[in-house]
Amino acid sequence: MLPNKWIPWLFILMVVGHLLFIMNTLREVNNIKAKGSAYKFEVRGVDPIDVFRGRYINLPMPPVPYSIQDNCAQYIGDKRDVYATFTTDQHGFARINNISMQPPEHDDFLKMNGYFQKIDSQNCQGYFYYPFDRFYVNEFKAPMAEEVMRQFNMDSTVVTYALVYISKGDFLLDNIYVDDQPIGEILDQYMQDQKE
Amino acid sequence: MSIKDDIQTLLSDGIIDQNTAHRLARYYSIKNQKSSKRIPILIAVLGGLFIGLGIILILAHNWDQISKTTKTVLAILPLILGYLLCGFALIRRSDDEAWRESTSMFLVLAFGACLALIGQIYHLPSNMGLFYLTWSIATLPLIYIMRSAAASVLYISGITLYVIYAGYSSGEDNLPASYWALLAAVIPYYHHKLKTSVSSYWTIMLHWWIALSMTVALGSCARSDGDWLYPGYLALFGIFSIMGDLMYTQNRRVLENAYRTIGAIGSVIVLLMLGYDWFWNDWTHSRFDHLLSLDWSVELWTTIIVSLIYFSILVYARSTRPTDRAYSGWVYASCLGVFLLGIWTPWAQLAINLILILYGLKTIFRGLHADDFGVFNFGLIIIISTVLCRFFDGNLPFAYRGLLFLILGVCFVVANYFMIKRRNSYAAE
Numbered sequence: 001m002l003p004n005k006w007i008p009w010l011f012i013l014m015v016v017g018h019l020l021f022i023m024n025t026l027r028e029v030n031n032i033k034a035k036g037s038a039y040k041f042e043v044r045g046v047d048p049i050d051v052f053r054g055r056y057i058n059l060p061m062p063p064v065p066y067s068i069q070d071n072c073a074q075y076i077g078d079k080r081d082v083y084a085t086f087t088t089d090q091h092g093f094a095r096i097n098n099i100s101m102q103p104p105e106h107d108d109f110l111k112m113n114g115y116f117q118k119i120d121s122q123n124c125q126g127y128f129y130y131p132f133d134r135f136y137v138n139e140f141k142a143p144m145a146e147e148v149m150r151q152f153n154m155d156s157t158v159v160t161y162a163l164v165y166i167s168k169g170d171f172l173l174d175n176i177y178v179d180d181q182p183i184g185e186i187l188d189q190y191m192q193d194q195k196e
Numbered sequence: 197m198s199i200k201d202d203i204q205t206l207l208s209d210g211i212i213d214q215n216t217a218h219r220l221a222r223y224y225s226i227k228n229q230k231s232s233k234r235i236p237i238l239i240a241v242l243g244g245l246f247i248g249l250g251i252i253l254i255l256a257h258n259w260d261q262i263s264k265t266t267k268t269v270l271a272i273l274p275l276i277l278g279y280l281l282c283g284f285a286l287i288r289r290s291d292d293e294a295w296r297e298s299t300s301m302f303l304v305l306a307f308g309a310c311l312a313l314i315g316q317i318y319h320l321p322s323n324m325g326l327f328y329l330t331w332s333i334a335t336l337p338l339i340y341i342m343r344s345a346a347a348s349v350l351y352i353s354g355i356t357l358y359v360i361y362a363g364y365s366s367g368e369d370n371l372p373a374s375y376w377a378l379l380a381a382v383i384p385y386y387h388h389k390l391k392t393s394v395s396s397y398w399t400i401m402l403h404w405w406i407a408l409s410m411t412v413a414l415g416s417c418a419r420s421d422g423d424w425l426y427p428g429y430l431a432l433f434g435i436f437s438i439m440g441d442l443m444y445t446q447n448r449r450v451l452e453n454a455y456r457t458i459g460a461i462g463s464v465i466v467l468l469m470l471g472y473d474w475f476w477n478d479w480t481h482s483r484f485d486h487l488l489s490l491d492w493s494v495e496l497w498t499t500i501i502v503s504l505i506y507f508s509i510l511v512y513a514r515s516t517r518p519t520d521r522a523y524s525g526w527v528y529a530s531c532l533g534v535f536l537l538g539i540w541t542p543w544a545q546l547a548i549n550l551i552l553i554l555y556g557l558k559t560i561f562r563g564l565h566a567d568d569f570g571v572f573n574f575g576l577i578i579i580i581s582t583v584l585c586r587f588f589d590g591n592l593p594f595a596y597r598g599l600l601f602l603i604l605g606v607c608f609v610v611a612n613y614f615m616i617k618r619r620n621s622y623a624a625e
Contacts, residue, residue, distance in 0.1 A: 001388050002340055011286060014337040015279050021334070022275075022310060026268065029318045050322070052312035054256035136316040138260040173319040184260060 029172055036167025037108045039086050039094035041130070043162045043176065044153050055142035056134040057149065057176065057183075059162060063114060063127035066099045072124035075116040082128050083109045083169065093161065099128070103169060111169035132164055132173045141187045148190055152178050199224045240298035241346050248274075248305025255313045264317050271313035278303030282342060300344035304335050304351075325362035328354050332378060339385050345398035348385055349405055355379060356409040363416025375413050379406070390443070395452075403443075403454035407436055411462060414498065421486075421493040423478060426466060427528070427535055428499035431506040433462035434528035438506075438513045463527045464555070464578050468585050470531075470548045479538045503528075527555060552582040564615070572615055580604055 002010065043059045050056060066082060068075070085107045087097040103109060114128035137145050152158040158179055165172040176183040200221065207217040251274050259267065281299040289295035308331050314320070315327070332354035338347040359375040386406065389399045414432055418425055440456025451457075469475065486496065506528055530551055538544030556578030563572025583604060 001343060001385065007286060007341055010337065011283065011341050014341060017337075018275070018307065018334055021330075022272065022314070025314060029314075029320075050256075052252055052256060052308065052327075053316040054258045056316075056319075131321045132319065134322055135319050136258055138258045139256070141260070 028170070032167045032170050032172040033165045033174065036165040036170075036172070037086075038163055038165050038174070039088070040092055040161040040177075041094050041132075041164055043160055044149065049142075050134075050136075054136055055139050056136040057142065057145050059130075059133055059135060059176075061130045061133075063129050064096060064099070064112065066126045066128055067119075068101075068116070068124050068126070069122055072116065072122070073118070075124060075126070076118055079113055079115060080126070082112050082114070082126070084112050084128070085109045086166070091159075094164075108166050109169060110166045110171055132162065132171055135162065135173060135176050135183075137183070137187070141184075141191070144187055144190055144194075145183060148178070148183075148186060237294045237297060240294035241301055244298035244301030244346070245305070248302050248309070252305060252309040252312060255309055256316070258316060267313065267317050271310045271317070274306035275303070275310045278306040282338075286342070296342050297344055297346045300338050300342040300347040301350070303338060304331075304347055307331060307334050325358055325365065328358040328361060329374075329378075332358060336378075336381055339382060345389065345402065348382055349398075349401055351382060352379075352402075352405040352409050356412055359409075359413045359416045363413070375416070379409065379413075382406075394443075400452050400454065404458075407454050407458045411458065414502070417494050417498050419494060421495045423475065423483075424493065424495040424499045426470060426475065427531065428495070428502045429466050430463060430528040430531055431499065431502040433459045433466065434506050434526075435459070435502070435509055437463065437527075438509050442509075442513055442517070460559075460574065464552070464581065467527070467531075467548055467552045467555070468581055471545065471552065471582065471585055473545055476538050476542070476545050479535075479544070481539060484539045503532075527551065549582060549586060553579060556582065560611075564618075567619060569612075569615065573612070576608055576611060580608070 041061065043061065048056065048058050064084065080101075082099050082101060083103045084099050085097045085104055086094045089095045097107075098104075099112075103111075110131070112128040112130065114126055116124045116126040119125050149160060152160055160176065160178050162176050163174045165174060178186050203212075203217050203220050203224075206212045207214065212220070255271065262270070278299070282303050285292070285295040285299040311327060311331060332351055335347055335351045335354060338344055339351060355375055355378045358378075363375070386402055389396070389402060393399055410432065411429075414428060415425060436455040437459030440453045440459055443455065444453055486492070492500070510529065531548070534544050534547045534551070537547060556575045559575030559578060560572055561575075563569070563575055
């Protein structure tokens with residue numbers, strides 16, 4: 001099909017292309033942590049499975065409402081992106097500061113995706129979703145993670161949160177904490193208790 | 197007794213002469229060499245597949261004792277190994293199909309494992325459509341560089357999964373038009389396989405993969421105006437039927453001619469669905485107004501484009517093979533009139549059922565003519581399915597239903613009996 005003399009060069013080009021893509025993905029992800037701002041988001045978890053990437057704690061978070069008034073009919077239908085900036089409340093948890101249809105120039109912001117629905121001739125109500133939805137855990141610990149999180153969710157004195165770095169629309173879900181202790185440590189401790 | 201012994205017996209009994217015996221021996225020797233090559237290729241490809249999938253599963257376990265950096269290195273290691281193996285296959289074993297196919301298969305899966313593990317390490321969001329799209333794009337060059345049919349099959353599987361996630365998933369609303377561009381990218385390789393090895397099992401596999409992938413992909417553009425896709429699907433299955441006839445001049449087994457098989461079964465399924473009144477209840481004047489307004493929905497655009505391709509191929513088939521080929525390609529052409537009829541009259545449902553019966557009868561006669569049990573029984577199944585669907589659709593009394601079942605059963609047994617009798621009489625002659 002291809003001339004024989006091209007094949008080695010095309011092969012090298014493919015390898016370089018593949019590796020550049022992977023390195024760039026890793027660089028972008030690491031840049032979020034290096035350059036972004038860290039926020040704590042309150043979460044609850046359940047334990048589903050991904051065929052390729054293994055087991056994870058699903059992080060269902062309520063959608064963020066956002067209404068617009070003028071000329072909103074153009075936004076109805078397809079999915080839309082909005083850009084959210086955050087502040088922290090008195091307990092140190094992230095709260096939405098502002099949502100806009102255009103990315104802000106100065107602040108760190110998070111890109112969120114969702115739909116607008118028409119309420120009346122003037123007003124539209126949108127619901128937008130947090131993009132971080134899963135935290136991968138060891139296959140054997142995942143069912144325990146679900147059990148542990150369920151117990152903590154029932155106890156109103158315990159706070160479970162995800163530490164998320166946000167930078168220019170992107171995010172990096174760093175870890176999940178239960179009362180400031182990483183979920184991994186709690187699961188190890190839980191496993192130890194079960195054995196004893 | 198082996199073929200060699202058979203040839204010797206035929207020679208000693210004076211049925212064939214020495215020259216024919218020599219040619220037969222040579223023919224079977226070449227044939228056996230070809231089939232003996234298939235086993236190492238199959239073993240190598242399956243080996244590559246199992247090892248690649250094994251790596252994905254081992255990495256999916258999520259070894260949380262290992263640091264992020266080590267896990268990242270472990271994710272890239274199989275990929276590097278894949279490049280080295282493919283490089284070795286290209287330099288030292290470029291004529292060895294088993295090497296090329298197995299190393300390509302391994303590299304494709306190693307790339308998928310690497311992507312998946314990076315997603316796992318950094319808890320990236322669950323955009324499966326994008327995951328399959330990235331994986332497929334990375335696989336594409338391998339098809340041409342390694343001349344790998346296994347990679348092409350994985351690539352088509354990847355873009356099909358992409359279209360399922362991006363098109364059918366309610367979470368993602370972007371129409372995956374890029375699917376058709378991605379499919380077009382594999383066509384030069386497919387064309388090459390058709391030209392060089394039309395009867396190889398890889399080519400047969402590609403027929404199935406491409407036809408099934410397109411069948412899945414067409415429905416992905418369904419949004420609020422999905423009824424327009426019924427004619428679109430009939431046109432697509434019409435294209436498959438004609439392609440099946442054009443590609444193979446002789447009747448092949450059902451498994452070998454994927455286009456004809458999917459075209460025939462798909463057409464019957466769509467026609468059976470159109471035989472119910474729920475479709476025609478919504479098929480009103482507004483459809484015609486929509487057509488005339490030229491403000492077409494994506495579904496209507498899709499159907500018009502597929503119909504144009506169908507008619508172009510039909511004209512081509514008629515001009516190149518004016519005999520009785522493209523036997524099932526006529527279904528969509530005849531249904532076009534019915535779709536127009538359905539806008540103004542309530543007779544379209546009846547017309548569709550008549551087309552189904554006609555299709556069934558035509559298939560039965562074709563089976564009889566070719567002395568082919570498979571085609572003959574497929575014709576019977578079309579007629580029986582039509583009757584059964586109408587049967588449960590209406591409010592006939594139980595006694596009538598029972599009688600109809602009895603008649604159908606008797607017809608089925610009698611028709612097969614005469615078919616066997618006819619075949620036996622041919623054999624006796």
